[in-house]
Amino acid sequence: MNKSEFRRLVEQKTVILDGATGTELAKRGMPAGVCPEAFVMEYPETIIDIHNAYFAAGSDIVYIPSFGANRLKLKEFGLDNSVREINCRLAEIxxxxxxxxxxxxxxxSPVGEFLKPWGNLEFEELIAIYAEQIAALAEGGADGLAIETMLDLQQTRAALIAAKETAPELPVITTLTFDEHERTLSGNDPLSALITLQSLGADAFGCNCSTGPESMIELIRKIKPYAAVPLVAKPNAGMPKLINDKTVFEMTPETFGSFADAMHEAGVNIAGGCCGSSPDHIAELAARLKNLPPPPVACTRPGMVTCAAGSVALNDHAGLKIIGERINPTGKKRLQAELRAGSLELVRDFARQQLEQGAKILDVNLGLGGIDEKEMMCRVVDELSTVIIAPLCIDSTDPEVMEAALRRYPGRALVNSISAEKDRIEKLLPVAAKYGAALILLPVADSGIPETLEERISTVEYILGEVLKYDNYTKDDVIVDALVMTIAAGGTPGLTTLGLIEWVTNTLKTGSVAGLSNVSFGLPERGMLNSAFLAMAMAKGLTCVIANPASEQVMNMAAAGDALLGEDENLVRYLGRFTPQSDEPHELATDPVSRIMDLVISGKKESIVEAVEQALASGIEPNVIMDDALIAGINKVGDFFSSGKYFLPQLLMSADAMQLAIARIEPLLMRTEVTEKRQTVVIATVEGDIHDIGKNIVALMLRNYGFKVIDLGKDVPAAAIIDAVKQNKAEFCGLSALMTTTMPRMREVIELARASGLTEVKFIIGGAAVDAHYAxxxxxxxxxxxMDTVKICQINVES
Amino acid sequence: MISTPKIIPLPAVKMPEKEIFIRLRTRVQDLPESDYRRIVEIMRRGFGYCRFSGCFCEADIKVADGVITLNDAVTWKSEKLSANLADCRKLIIFGVTAGREIVERSIAAFDNAVASEGAIFDAVGSESVEAAADALEDYLRRQYARTGQILVKRRFSPGYGDWALTAQKDIFNILPMDKIGVKLSPELIMAPEKSITAVIGIINPGDAKDNE
Structure with missing residues (x-):
């Protein structure tokens, strides 16, 4: 069977797969814990019996029992040198x-180990492991491949790349396992996985194992509008239960089969069963599905880009997509220096910041003298793929860099860009097509930038013609760069760009993108020009913009534009951006002391130092600020906390604000009598225990209430605690322990104190392991x- | 027999916001909206510092007279764990961690006089590692279900009930906890502290039956 035959089959009927193999083999005597592949090699009649039962039940396709026949899995049974023999033989049988x-x-199936950085496997190593298995299956006569029960999109990509490179004619079904939150173990969502794998060349996509039929049907229904390939559902027959000492999958064949209508209605093109499903289950399903016409295979194909756990549409009209431009060393000396030093810290920061500021896709350009662009691009792709959730736009003219990046990128990237230049058409485009990347078409030719709108349109048409020579591309896989030029050079380049956007929107009917800031190059007040131009471009249908999302003006304009164009349903984003929060700070008091007290109560540390400065400048004494503003404020917070009006985070936010204020006025208080009278508390987490969060909070609150706190930290030996108590003439000693194994150290400290003659020191203990009885x-x-610690100390001071 | 341990990444763990608020003893419905937003923003930042990974292996056990014997070598005395594993001949031993950074960021926040962040990060780490253990347990349940094997309802960790914390040493001898960055102190404290070890029994009659 080749890919075309497979496609034709799916267009003619709902294709029926088999059901469970593992539980069926167990029924036929396979003991738990053995290598299933070796068992089948020894008892081939078992799989023959199972396959016969499935064919009789109506299966069109059955799976060769090679689920664990990869080098790594077979190694667990000492069979890693028999990959070819086992796969070939199983396929032949x-x-x-x-x-x-x-x-x-x-x-x-999954190899049982994980790719770096989570595991030890290199991506290319994994491709080679799958290629070895696939070559043997093909040699044994497999009609196609089913990459199934996958837990990680990147591992699935590795298997699919191996299939494409090893057995390019064989159709490939890919199914992942999603949990009840519709995520794989690695966090991939179904839509991103679908877009990524169908772009990369999977012939069918879906899910197996996972949950029962009901939630799997719902998942298929959600992704159907985005599918360009047949969708597969191979659910479990429920989850196993132990009834009368037997493992039972409770869903009956009749119940399993009753989901056929819902599967058909959701758009399932290929159906089967997984754990617990038997030939009887498949027979029920097949009998019902055969009377229904095959659902459509491909729906409208959206132009989307993905990362491992998220996707972005490029050419819909549901709001302007910002492509963050900051990961580009041009003109950024600090970034250049970091990249040359091999550091990716700033790249990570730029990525996180741009996403926080509203970017949806990140452009990555690493063209910089003095670095190996290919190596750096691979490192950045790996790094960003693990720390952020956003698709990347790979920005390079070097086909080798592009291939390296696209091969390892765990999603569907956007390629920036394919122009009409010979090199890009002949070298860059084939690479992008191999990995099914989405494309930015740049209307630039070897002869230069076309001047007129007509020339630019014709250049775009030429590039698109070249793109469409690849079977896996349609016009929806591209967006057109509207080629923004500076207006400082004279003429009307802005109008030409706007004309091209309009043509792309209305005639070509796909998405467009603009490198916004070019329009104002060399001119003053660039933000003004950029945002005005953005508004005009949005009105013409611009779908994406390459810009710096740190620009408030641009982001505000984008939000306003979306609202005006009806691309912001119920104005949710506009209102979210511009509506003041209703419960934002109540009117703060105007007199300086009350204002500081208010800031302590509301825990607003951002403005408290400024308020203290203003109070001092107006002649208010530091001790007045301390007593009437800070202590009064924290007392109120303490009351709120004690009465249940405030909770721990609020108590601590107030304490943080107070600490900042104290740090400002403390040097001014040092000379006063107030500080001389302060009682001292030595505090520590006992030896062997490293838990100190509670102790830190106690120390903070004691300081805020005017105690002098000597914090010895965690894992502190008894002798060191006693020394500190003596040296500081402490009135109190606070001890913390979280573990039952470390709480006996508290007794040691106290016994040592008493033996050293420290009879007056008050010991206070706390921590999860201890209670009043132990104290x-x-x-x-x-x-x-x-707060309880504070009260104990205050009561003792008063008495 | 003890199977070869496997290391597993757990990047799909969801931030357990509700549980974090409970750990912070905070009733969300009584928080002003602005405080809620501030706290959740810190939580999300903290959650971004978590790097979840785990490891697990399978071992043969015998359970008799309140004693669990592992692989004919290690013995654990615990009536409660014995009751939990009464129907099992095998168990899975596993460990998970939220990684170092969340702990370091919490400490740094206290050092930088931002105790609210420190305490919230700490709660995020504690509850998120529980969520990671739930995620790994869920994964194991699904994987074992493929061959009709069922896991007992509840996992057990050293120190729970009457199971002595000293079992932690045995678990560290069996699992490659160092490979996921976790060490055990002589006082049996794990570092980074946002880590969990546990066992869960496999009820495996080895005779899977579909609806019979």
Missing amino acids: AKRNAAGRGWVFGDI DEIGAEYAHDA
């Missing part, structure tokens, strides 16, 4: 038995939280 009754697809037992007081 299945093929010979099928004898024209249906097709046999080689079963490819009593060792001669300490128990505090259940930070």
Whole structure:
């Protein structure tokens, strides 16, 4: 069977796959814990029996029992040198038995190890592992391949690339396993996985295992509008339960089959079963589906780009997409220096910042003298793929750099860009097509930039013609760069650009993109020109813009433009951006002391130092600020906390604000009597224990209430604690322990203190492992939280 | 027999916002909207510092008289764990971690006098590593279901009930916890502290039956 035959088959009927193999083999005597592939080699009649049952039930395609027949899985059974023999033989057994009754697809599964940085596997190593298995399956006569039960999109990509390079004619079904939140174990969502794999060349996409039929049908329904390939559902027959000491999948064949109508209505083109499903389940499903006409295979194909866990449409009219431009060393000395030093810290920062500021896609351009662009591009692609969720736009003219990036990018990238230049058409385009990347078409030819609108349109048409020579591309896979030129050079380049955008929107009917800031190059007040031009371009139908999302003016204009063009449903984004928050700060008091107190109560540390400066400048004494603003404020917060009006985060935000204020006025208080009278608390987490969050909070609150706190940190030996108590003449000693294994150290500290003659020191203990009873037992007081500690100390001071 | 341990990334763990608020003893419905937003923003930032990974392996066990014998070598005395594993001949031992950075960021926040962030990051780490353990447990349930094997309902960690924390040493001897960046101190404390080890029994009669 080749890819075209497979496609024709799916267009003619709903194709029926097989059901479970593992549980069927167990029924036929396969013990738990053995290598299933070796078991089938030894008892081929088992799989023959299973396949016969599935063919009789109505299966068109059955899976060769090669699920774990890759080098890494077989290694667990000492069979890693038999990959070829096992796969070839299993394929031969299945093929010979099928004898024209249906097709046999080689079963490819996760290898059980993970790719870097999560595991130790290199991407190319994984491709080679799959290629070895696929070559043997093809040699044994497999009619196609089923990459199934995949937990990670990037591993699935590796298997699909291996299939494309090893057995390019064989049709490939890819199915991933999604949990009830519709994510794979690696966090991939179904839509991103669909777009990525169908672009890369999968002949069918769907899910297997996962959940029961009901939620799988819902998942298929959601992604159907985006599918250019047949969709597959191979659900479990529910989850296993233990009934009368037997493992039972509770869903009956009748119930399983009853989902046929819903599968058909959701757009399932290929259906089967996974764990717990038997030939009876498949028979029920097949009997019902055969009476229904085949659902459409391909729906409208949207131009989308993806990352491992997210997708962005390029040519819909649901709001302008910002392509962040900052990961580009041109004109950025700091970034240049970092890249030359091999550091990606700034790249990470730029990526995170741009996404926070509203970018949806990130352009990555690493053209810089003194670095190996290919190596750096691979590092950046790997790094950004693990730290952010946003598709990347690979911006390079070097086909080698592009190939390296697209091969390892765990999604569908956008290529910036394919022009009419011979090199790009002949070298860059084939690379992009191999990996199914989305494309930016740049109307530039070897002779230069076309002057007129007509010339630019004709250049775009020429490039598109070249793109469409590749079977896997349609015009929806491209967006057109409207080629923004500076108006400083004279003429009307702005109008030409706007004309091209209008043509792309109305005639070509796809998306467009503009490098916004070019329009104002060499002119003053660039933000004004950029945003005015953006508004005009949006009105002509611009779908994407390459810009710096840090520009408030541009981002505000984009939000306003979306709202005016009806591309912001219910004005959600506009209102979110511009509506002041209703409960934002209540009117703060105007007199300086009350204002500081308000800032402590509301925990607004951002403006408290400024407020303290203003109070000092107006002649208010530091001790007045301390007592009447800060202490009064934190007392109120303490009351709120005690009465349940405030919670721990609010208590701490207030404490943080107060600390900043204290840091400002403390040097001014040092000379006053107030500080002389302060009581001292030595505080520590006992030896062997590294948990100190609670202790840190206690220290903070004690400081805020005017105690002098000597914080010794965590894992502190008893002798060091006692030394500190002596040296500082501390009135109190606070001890913290979280573990039952470390709480006995508290007793040691107290016993050592008493043996050293420190009979007056008050010990206070706290932590998850201890309670009031234990405190009593060792001669300490128990505090259940930070405010309780403060109260204990205050009561003792007063008495 | 103890199977070869496997390391597994867990990048799909979701931020358990509700549980983090509970750990912070904060009733969301009583928070002003602006405070809620500030706290959630810090939580999200903290969650971004978590790097979840885990490892697991399978081992043969015998359970008798309140004692679990692992691979005919290691013994754990615990009535409660024995009851939990009563129907099992095998169990899965696993460990997960939220990584170092969340712990370091929490400490740094306290050092930089931003205790609110420090405490919120700490709660994020504690609850998120529980969510990671749930995610790994869920994955294992699904994987074992493929061959009709069922896991017991509840996982057990050293230190729970009457199972001594000293079992932590045995688990660290069996699992490559160092490969996911976790070490055990002589006091049996894991570092980074936002880490969990646990066992979960496999109820495996080895005779899977479909609707029979």
